[in-house]
Amino acid sequence: MAQTSSAMLPLGTIAPDFYLKDTNSNETFSFEDLKGSKGTLVMFICNHCPYVLYSIPEVVMIANDYRVQGIGVIAISSNDIIKYPEDSPELMTAFAMENKIDFPYLYDETQETAKAYSAACTPDFYLFDNQDKLFYRGQLDDSRPGNGISLSGSDLRGAIDALIYNRSLKEPQKPSIGCGIKWK
Template structure:
């Protein structure tokens, strides 16, 4: 497992558009159709990464807490499934079900979406405002597997709370750390 930090896409970037297969519903999902009234969280995750496994419970908690306030959540897996078959669409569906994901779990087969977002690791988080302008990118919180820091989702939660309160999103923003995206 290689520790890879986020590349920190510039703030203010417009969310790159996409249409991808939702492995949960079987439908094609378009970013514009998933845009939240208050904001949209796009997260790059996968099934097998220990860093994602570590945060799964908090991802579900945050999505459930903030969906009612006008935020939408989209998870995307962009890993090479030839060399990492455990991250394939059939297993993504099963993984989403086992973890009670309250958000679509999209498959980026060509890896074009991950490249457009400059995604580097799993998990990698991007928070866009109601106009799909990037206001936060980086870590969920300071917790990592084995470091003893409890999962709170603090970094992402504070950023969403700032949007809810019409305040500036806190800086500096720390990059996420996780497994590198498995490129083809």
């Protein structure tokens, strides 16, 4: 597994807008359509990355735990489906069903959204506040496939809690590590 780290978009960056098709509903959405009243979690994932496959159960639990608290949750796949057909929109729908992903799973065919967010790997997490300013970017937790550390989502959960409850955020924020985005 080749490891790529997050590019660490500067905190305070305004969420780049997008207009992407949701592979779960076949509707097209913008950031504005999907943002939460207290903040928005945008994550770049894909169907085949071992890091995503390892972490997706915790990601789904986080989504379920925090959507009811006013956090919008958005997943985006930006991989080149010509070279990586396992990440096609049709298989994204199947992946979402298999993993009980009932939040939008958007397809970034042009890869413009990934570039706007400086996304570098899967999974890559961006948490925006209710003013659409980047509050946290980085890892889910210290766990990785095969490193013996239990999956907990502690870094991302801590950031979401800090945002919701107006607490200071732990520094420094650690970059996410995963498979590199498959660029065209």
